Amino acid sequence: MALTSEQWGVRLRDRRAQLGLSQHQLAERAGISTRSIREIERGRAPSPHSRSLLRLIAALGLEADPTETDEVPGDADLLRVGVLGPLMLRVAGQTAEVGAAKARDLLGLLALQPGLSVGQDEIIDALWEGRPPASCLNLVHTYIARLRRILAPAHEPAQAGQASDGVLRRTRTGYLLHLAQGQSDAAEFTELAARAVADAPDEAFRQSGAGLRLWRGAVLCDASPQVREHPSAVALTRLRMSLVQAYADGALALGRPADALPELQKAADLDPLHEGVHARTMLALAASGQQAAALALFARLRTRLDDQLGVTPGPEVTEAHLRVLRMDLPRPAVTASATSLTPPALLPYDLPYFTGRDEQLTRLDALRPGPGTGICALTGAAGVGKTALAVHWAHRARDHFPDGQLFVDLRGYSPEAAPLRPVEALVRFLLALGVASERIPGTPEAAADLYRTLTAGRRMLVVLDNAVDVDQVRPLLPGGPGCLVLVTSRDRLAGLAVRDGAHRLPVDVFGAEESRLLLVRTLGRARVEAEPEAAAELADACGHLPLALRISAANLDHAPRRALRDQADELCEGDRLGLLSVAGDDESAVRTAFSLSYHALPAPVRRLFRLLALVPGPDIGVAAAAVLTCTASREAARLLEQLSAAHLIREHRRGRYRCHDLLMLYAAERLRLEEPDTAREAASARLYAWLLAAVNRCARLLYPGAQRMPGADDEPGEAPAPLVPLPDLADASAAARWLDVELPGLAAVVHRAAAEGHPAAWQLADGLRGCLWTQKYTVDWLAVGEAALTAARQAGRPLAEAAMHNLLGDAHHQQGRPDSSIAHYEQLLRLAEAADWVDGAATAHNNISIVAQNSGRLRLAAEHLDHAMTLDQRNGLPHGHPSVLVNLGHTLRDLGRLREALDCYRRAEKLLPTMGSQVVQVLNAADLAELHHLLGEPAQTRRRLENLLPLAHEVGYQDLESLTLRLAARVRCDTGDLAGALEAVRAAAVLGEEDGDGTGRTHTRLDLGGVLLAVGRREEAAAAFEEALAAARTSGARNIEARALLGLASVTFPTDRKLATAALELARSSEYRLVENEALTVLARCELEHGKPAGAVEYARQALAAHRETGYRKGQAEALDILGRATAATADADPVPYWSQALAILDALGAPEATALRHRIAGQG
Known part of the structure; x- marks a missing residue:
């Protein structure tokens, strides 16, 4: 209590x-x-x-x-998220359990950066350490949904007239955790640390102590390594170490050394080799009267440094040791009067139309000023606006640095002069700080010492613009806490982050809205809004690079009558790099900016940059780079890293690099100028051959039974790139993961090869055809197929043409265009028969049957399947091809011949392990489970379902996962587990949303409607059925259309006779016997509900006979139940025999309706 x-x-x-x-x-x-x-x-x-x-x-x-x-x-009681120790979550005053480790990691990652968007790529990398499963996005959505449910009690209701977005919010690129003041221990600690930099030592000491007492252990010490070692977690730890030292200095200065010892001991445990912490611990121990303990600590530290690092204690520890020996201990400080020197103000002119960069400005705001010397490196490619951002923020934050602002251009990439030496910059800084020129030391070391002395104890901003490397920066770092150093560089400055604790803030190109805003601010809103599409195309042509946008805007500003459309068209069609320049100012040209970065690189790195122009896809991996350069993968990775460090490419995910569009144009320009034709052609040929060998290996693992062009399965005679082995693909899952990454680039290679008339165009397209079903929307398959088809036709390769018609038939079928699909399959059949390609002809018949079956032409489907079976048997497959057997089973099922369909699936099951793909194996297993369910065999149904979903998930094919979830939902619904059914069908709906508007999504809406109807949510069910009906009519899926009509008929009471009759007529005309029988059952119920028992008896008898003929047990029970009720209403016969038969079936099925029926029989007696 x-x-x-x-x-x-x-x-x-x-x-x-x-x-x-x-x-x-x-x-x-x-x-x-x-x-x-x-x-x-x-x-x-x-x-x-x-x-x-x-x-x-x-x-x-x-x-x-x-x-x-x-x-x-208050806000802190409503929600409190703690990361300064194990993850802690309190919601509405109660400790909340997050549960799964991945969900905890996700919450921790978001809580490390409250109020800032964390991108999906960053989340996936953190949760799966660079090896995400194929369903990683689905899992992230699942974790987000779980966290939102947990955080829901902390969601304050919206004020009148205002929207409330909740605590966990979706952003354009990812998610952010929106926390109010007092709800984040990390934010509270950072705020206290900032407040600790105060003029009054006692107030600074109090704030430091309050901040340190928030810590409960290491940052997220119970999280995975990827989250524990996240840059934001590392930054918090560094800030803690800085604050501990500032707190210890304050305690020593105030004569209270004992107060600092607990925090110093915690910091020493966290970093046993931190010399600054140990030096202060020694002084605090000695000042507390424990000189022996201080000396013992020095001895232990010296031994530890020697054992672990092979070094001796540094100056800070050595000086503290000497002071302990001499008992020269700190005394309370006496405030000195300030100097009368005018603070330096060296910042250059701020851009009048600075645009965007809200996220970077927010992150910079969070850095000002801290308890230690803060360092932030703004890094990015040439022309992204690093200097503009640094200068703009410096002007915005200058009031926070009352002791002055220093600025120097280090000329790291200047066309006219060598990089500025650190000593030259030091001289400028010392003069600005009031040192007379004759008193400036003569050596760089002494000048740096004086600079650090003068900046110690001051709150200053130091902007080091255009640095070439870390060696140019380090001598210019000020001394003492309270200063912030802002560095801009095209180099990544990794050493500055590792050794000096710098925050690295990448600066990339603008987003679309930022680009538009820059044009508006430069050219005026009226001019941009008069041509919005041209403005967007102009920004695209500039690659959203700020320098390119400013050049284009300046040129337009000087030509007020010139239309934006003309400028955009000229850039798209002409020499884009040449046009992105300003007359009389060569330094402002985009080509010049790129050239300075390019020519600063070693020759092998420049050559790789040029060869990247041969890769048409959105990114490149290490292996492809190695193939292009004829080097080993390790050497290629080193070259890519150097390009990335120079910001000529960007590593957007582990081992994958992207190049900006304008930089790629520059690479192509250098390729034409510097690389001989023979070298270019040889590099392209190596890349095509290596990719084709890798794709063929994936196809053999993923789709072993898929029909390929003759000769496609032959292994290459020699390795396409001897130094670069093909991907290590141990199994189908590994192959799927490789294709997930490479597929967009492979599609681009098909287009490039097709334009060159290279055979790789149709060969790669043929190898990738199986991906069409698992990666429906990753690439434009119609465009890929048309490009390869045109190339094959121009090359006079009829078998390649046939294979491309096969791909295009699949693509049209997948997009719900049955007539176009059949037309391409017929072309495949014609070309295959002309070339005596029996396998191709059999494939054509099989594929035509699939489309015919889905569009309600079951007799036509059966005819083509008979042709396919005959050709397969003639071609050495006496038992037929498993894919043909599976499709024959589908057709027989829809015709109501359930036992024959079951026999086909069983025959396919025996053949699939050696002849079929994993996809077809899982599909056939789902078909078997469905048949057992329809035939009233619950034990077999359960056995089949148990392993089905894990298998579908392992294959990584979302349609299969959705199909198995829908099947599970129907089975659960029929056995009374309505909550489980709703959960399963909603999970299928999530997959369907991500998979687009395909047939699977339409099936899901249909099944969702059925489950919602079963739980009594009729309005929601009607909406789902309406969606399914509209989609089915668009795609020509008459089976789904008839079922959707039956669903809509059933949501009303009494049942809608007109809709049910329409469904019956459609099912009969389409030969869907199962749907026809279901429609008879619905009409029987409809007649009974409308008070026409005689009509109900007639329909129920027809339905019962039809269900007995097909073997559908649940349908028999429903028809018998209605027949009994209608008989009871007419009083023509005893209903109990009908109900007893229905009860026996329902009991065998484990159906919940058995209980009510049993009571009805008892009441009748």
Whole structure:
């Protein structure tokens, strides 16, 4: 039970007296005001603020009962997320359990950066350490949904007239955790650390102590390594270490060394080799009268440094050791008067039309000013606006640096002069700081020492623009806390982050809206809004590169009558790099900016950059780079890393690199100028051959039974690139993962090869055909097929033409165009028969049957399947091809010949392990489970279903996952597990949403409607059936159309006779016997509900006979039940025999309707 305010007052007062603390001392220790403690101890605070209370509990070493704080209102009680230790989550005053480790990691990752968007790529890399499963996006959505449910009680209702987006929000690129003040310990700690940089030493000491007491352990110490070692977690740890040192300095200066020892010990445990922490620990121990302990600590540290690093203690530890020996210990500081020097203000002119960069500006704001010397490196490619961003933010933040702002252009990439030497920059800085020129030291080391001395204890901003490398930057880092260094560079400056704790803030090209805004601010809103499409195309042509956009805008500004459309067309059709320049200012040209970066690279790196122009896809991996350069993968990775460090390419995910469009144009230009034709052609040929060998290997693993062009399965006679082995693909899952990454690039290679008339165009397209069903929307398959078909036709390759018609038939079928699909399959059949390609002809018949079956032409489907079976048997397959057997089973099932269909599936099951793909194996297993369910065999159904979903998930084919979930939903619904059915069909709907508007999504809407109808949610069911009906009519799926009509007929009461009759007529005309029988059952129920029992008897008898003929057991039970009720209504016969037969069936099926029917029979008796 929660304590009252009076009880809290007594408990706190007694504990404080026990420890011998005054109220003032406790206030300093807890980081709250003395007045708050006084009011709480007197029992005058009816609702003490929970944060204050928790701080008092921690400061006094009391045990907190969660029930003692859950009455306190406020944002912190509504929600509190802690990352300064193990992940902690409190929602509405209660500790919340997140559950799954991945969900905890995701929450921790978002909580590390509250209020900032975390991209999906970053989330996936953090959760799966660069090896995500094929369904990683689905899993992320699942974790997000789980977290939203947990966080729901913390979602405050919206104010009147305002929207409320919740705590966990979707952004354009990912997700962000929106936390109010006091809801994040990380944000609170950062705020306290910033406040600790204060003029008054005692106030700074108090704020530092309050911030450090928020820590419960290492950042997210219970999370996975990828999250624990996230840059934001590392930054918090570094800030903690800086604050510990500042806190220790304050304690020593105030004569309170013992207060610093606990925090210093925690920091030493966290980083046993941190010399700054150990130096202060030694001084604090000695100042507390423990000189022997201080000397022993020095001895232990010296041994540890020697054993682990092979070094001796540095100057800071050595000086502290000498001071301990001499007992030259710190004394309380005396405030010195400030100098009268005018603070330097060297910032250059700020852009009048600075645009965008809101996220970067927010991150920079979070850095000002900290307890230590902060360093932030703005890194990015030439022309992205690093300098503009640095100067704009510096002007915006200058008031936070009252001791001055220093700026220097280090000329890292200048066409006219060599990079500025650090000593030259130091001289400029010392002069700006008031040092007379004759007093500037003569050596770089001495100048750097004086610079650090003058900046120590000041709050200054230092902007180091256009740095070439870390060696140019390090001598210019100021001394002491309170300063912030802002560096811009085309280099990644990795060493500055590793050794000096710099925050790296990447600066990329603009987004579409930022580009539009720049044009509006430069050219005027009216001019841009008059041609919005041309403005967007102009921004695309500039690659959204700020430099290119400003050049185009400047040229348009000088030609006010010129249309944006003319400028955009000229850039798209002409020499884009040449046009992106300003007359009389060569330095502002895009080509010049790129050239400076390019020519600064070693020759092998420049050659790889040129060869990247041969890769048409959106990115490139290490293996492809190695193939292009004829080097080993390790060497190629090194070259790519150097290009990435120079920001000529960007590693957008582990081992995958992208190049900006304009940079790719520049690479193509250098390729034409520097690489001989023979070398270019040889590199392209190597790449095509290597990719084709890899694709063929994937196809053999993923689709072993798929029909390929003759000769496609032959292994190459020699390795396409001897130094680069093909991908290590141990199984089908590995092959699927490789294709997931490479597929967009492979599609682009098909287009490039087709334009060149290279055989790789149709060979690659043929190898990728199986991906069409598992990666429907990753690439434009119609465009891929048409390009390869045109190339094959122009080359006079009829078998290649036939194979491309096969691909195009699949593509049209997948997009719901049955007539176009059949036309391409007929072309395949014609060409295959002309070339005596028996396998191709059999494939054509099989594929035509699939389309015919889906569009309601079952007799035609059966005829083509007979032809396919005959050709397969003539071609050495006495038992037929498993794919043909599976499709024959589908056709027989829809015709109502369930036992024959089951026999086909069983025959296919025996052949598939050696002849079929994993996809077809799982599909056949699902078909078998469905047949057992329809035939009333629940034990076999359960056995088949148990392993079905894991198998479908393993294959990585979302349509299969959705199909198995829908089947599970129908089975659960029929056996009374309505909650489980709803969960399964909703999971299928999630997959369907991500998979687009295909047939699978239409099936899902149909099944969702059925489950919603079963649970009594008729309006929602009607909406689902309406969606399914519209989609079915668009795609020509008459089976789904008839079922959707039956669903809509059933959501009303009484049942809609017109809709049910329309469904019956459609099913009969389409030969869908199962749907026809279902329609008879619905019409029987309809007649009964409309008070026409005689009509119900007639329809029910027809339905019963039809269901008995097909073997559909649940349908027999439904018809018998209706027949009994209609007979009872007419009083013509005894209904009990009908109901008894129905009851026997329902009991055998485990159907929930058996209970009600049993009661009805009992009542009749």
